[in-house]
Amino acid sequence: MSTIGQLFAASVAADPAKPLLTWYDDGTGERTELSGATLANWVSKTANLLVDGCGLGSGDVARIALPPHWQTAAIMLASWTAGLAVSHSADLPADVAFVEAGVEPAAPDTYAVSLHPFALPLRDLPAGVSDWVSSARAHGDFYGGPPADPAAASLVGLPGGGGSISHADLAERSLTRAKELEIGKGDRVLIDIGAHPRPLDWLTAPIAAGASLVLSYRTAPGILDSRAATEHARLIP
Secondary structure (H helix, E strand, O other): OOHHHHHHHHHHHHOOOOOOEEEEOOOOEEEEEHHHHHHHHHHHHHHHHHHHHOOOOOOEEEEEOOOHHHHHHHHHHHHHHHOEEEOOOOOOOEEEEEEEEEOOOOOOOEEEEOOOOEEEEEEEEOOOEEEEEHHHHHOOOOOOOOOOOOOOOOEEEOOOOOOEHHHOOOOOOOOHHHHHOOOOOOOOOEEEOOOOOHHHHHHHHHHOOOOOEEEEEEOOOOHHHHHHHHHOOOOOO
């Protein structure tokens, strides 16, 4: 049984130098492009932070209270790589939390994420909150810790009852969704997050399929076709 961490690692290994995630935020004018190797570096450092820095692993919960962003993607992929379950619920207890600047501690270990295009660290944080960029950069570039247990929870606190799904289920659902969206290995796809707000659509499905992502956030509809042409990507309707 595959997991998202394994599928991500396989996608990077196919061509580490190839652009894997290109991020546009038309609210800020940001464009950031990450190769597979660069994104994997952020994922590995954050996974090592979770395992070695926080002492977490399978059965522990990472609350990710962040808007869509390439940094949010890296943190989610790192959490699944390290075997944690991801929660987007403020009502569910968490072992670690990733939040925007200005938010009070939400877990025993809380990390503020700048969402800066160049991943600049945050300063003057409140007591009990650490900077994610500085903390992750202190850890190794390669994750060699325990892999995710396919049977353990990958998502918890789901809407409509607060259920959970396993790492194997998340991988399977992502592969199924990639087929529904007609995303295949080696494709370069443009995804409008306004039309596809679920991480299943804008992150795990294309990652599971082995595609290269162009993610467009807060984008006027008239821009999408020209952006797809510029990026040599296929717009996912």
